[in-house]
Amino acid sequence: MILPALLLALELTGHNDEDLARRLQNREPRAMAELYDRFGRLAYSVTLAIVRDPAATEDLVQETFLRAWSRIRAFDAARGALGAWIIAIARNRAIDYLRSMQKRIEANSLGFDPADHPRLFNDTERNLLNAEHARLLQSALAGLSENQRRVIELAYYEGLSQTEMAEKLGQPLGTIKTWTRTALQQLRAALTAGATA
Amino acid sequence: MTCDELRPEYEAFALGSAGEPERSDIAEHLGRDCPACTEGVAAALSTVAAMASFAKPANPPRALRRRVIAMIDPSAARSRFAVWLPWAVALTLAIAMASIIVPARRESAVGSRLAEAFTILNDPAAKDVAFGEPAKPARGRIFLSPRRGIVLIAANLPSIPSGRTFQMWVIPQSGAPIPAGTFRAGAQGSVVYVRSGPVPPAAAAVAVTIEPAGGSPQPTTTPFIVSRL
Numbered sequence: 001m002i003l004p005a006l007l008l009a010l011e012l013t014g015h016n017d018e019d020l021a022r023r024l025q026n027r028e029p030r031a032m033a034e035l036y037d038r039f040g041r042l043a044y045s046v047t048l049a050i051v052r053d054p055a056a057t058e059d060l061v062q063e064t065f066l067r068a069w070s071r072i073r074a075f076d077a078a079r080g081a082l083g084a085w086i087i088a089i090a091r092n093r094a095i096d097y098l099r100s101m102q103k104r105i106e107a108n109s110l111g112f113d114p115a116d117h118p119r120l121f122n123d124t125e126r127n128l129l130n131a132e133h134a135r136l137l138q139s140a141l142a143g144l145s146e147n148q149r150r151v152i153e154l155a156y157y158e159g160l161s162q163t164e165m166a167e168k169l170g171q172p173l174g175t176i177k178t179w180t181r182t183a184l185q186q187l188r189a190a191l192t193a194g195a196t197a
Numbered sequence: 198m199t200c201d202e203l204r205p206e207y208e209a210f211a212l213g214s215a216g217e218p219e220r221s222d223i224a225e226h227l228g229r230d231c232p233a234c235t236e237g238v239a240a241a242l243s244t245v246a247a248m249a250s251f252a253k254p255a256n257p258p259r260a261l262r263r264r265v266i267a268m269i270d271p272s273a274a275r276s277r278f279a280v281w282l283p284w285a286v287a288l289t290l291a292i293a294m295a296s297i298i299v300p301a302r303r304e305s306a307v308g309s310r311l312a313e314a315f316t317i318l319n320d321p322a323a324k325d326v327a328f329g330e331p332a333k334p335a336r337g338r339i340f341l342s343p344r345r346g347i348v349l350i351a352a353n354l355p356s357i358p359s360g361r362t363f364q365m366w367v368i369p370q371s372g373a374p375i376p377a378g379t380f381r382a383g384a385q386g387s388v389v390y391v392r393s394g395p396v397p398p399a400a401a402a403v404a405v406t407i408e409p410a411g412g413s414p415q416p417t418t419t420p421f422i423v424s425r426l
């Protein structure tokens with residue numbers, strides 16, 4: 001299911017984040033248009049990949065940007081990574097929606113709303129999100145085992161909890177945890193190696 | 198749990214797949230700005246954010262851009278399209294109303310309708326009535342300003358066949374229901390419907406029925422929303 005889309009990663013590069021974040025904090029309506037122009041397509045693509053319903057995707061993307069607008073004051077303009085934050089909000093909304101539609105787990109079960117924690121999306125990570133790193137990430141993904149890839153896809157796109165994955169894949173919870181952790185760590189290692197190279 | 202015990206769960210937490218009690222414990226550490234957990238979760242979150250580049254690229258419809266911008270700048274929306282908002286957006290709007298900028302220039306249908314909604318919601322005299330029960334699908338709020346009008350914010354309205362429409366009614370203390378306009382809902386049955394203008398005096402309730410397209414002079418079906426004021 002995972003497809004390469006290096007162009008999308010270009011939209012995540014954070015060189016103008018500081019200026020844009022400050023204008024959003026100053027409540028400049030035009031800044032909202034710019035925020036959407038930079039991250040709207042990415043938020044839409046990620047949300048659609050999760051909920052697979054265009055109408056619901058539009059609602060969720062709209063909600064994502066309103067959330068960002070209403071919480072931007074807590075964002076650290078000097079150090080924050082806007083794109084990563086927007087995408088985290090979008091994905092959080094999408095997974096919540098998916099879970100509530102499937103009545104699997106109660107809504108808001110992520111237990112954490114990235115909209116409320118903009119400071120977790122900060123500078124040291126800002127430069128990881130560019131086309132070069134998307135390429136690195138892509139090859140790191142190819143280097144994962146089938147099981148590792150499976151668990152991060154089930155988590156990322158279908159919003160399965162580790163307990164649900166254990167059930168679905170017929171594996172002990174501890175094994176699922178190990179696959180998840182090592183998969184993400186391998187992706188991260190590829191990104192950070194690229195960042196320091 | 199200690200930070201050391203939580204560390205192996207940072208990745209699952211960032212993906213949203215962590216179970217309990219780890220998930221709540223990490224959230225609690227983040228809530229008190231625990232440096233170790235903040236740093237570890239931030240790293241995992243940035244990796245998850247980078248995974249967005251795996252998503253198949255899709256182009257959002259152009260109208261979505263207008264919808265997003267119109268939320269905070271009604272004058273920016275140029276085309277005529279129905280004002281409807283996802284439920285959570287509508288609620289956030291209602292709550293965050295004070296921080297929303299409504300420019301003096303109101304050009305479009307959308308702009309003026311949103312501006313009307315804000316005017317009604319901002320009226321200190323506005324009554325605010327919730328409707329819907331957990332067991333019933335449609336839920337929402339009605340804001341009624343006697344001088345300025347009614348805003349209905351609703352979600353999970355039933356889907357209706359073409360040729361039918363939703364119709365709002367003001368029900369007086371005595372006498373027949375007074376028609377208060379027809380409207381359609383957006384995706385997921387959400388709507389923000391604005392009925393501007395003074396509300397008939399002695400209104401006791403606001404109701405919504407399903408009627409033939411164009412609306413009816415009197416309700417022909419049982420209301421599925423009845424909100425006592």
Ligand SMILES: [Zn+2]
Binds near residue numbers: 200203232233234
């Ligand atoms: Zn900690």
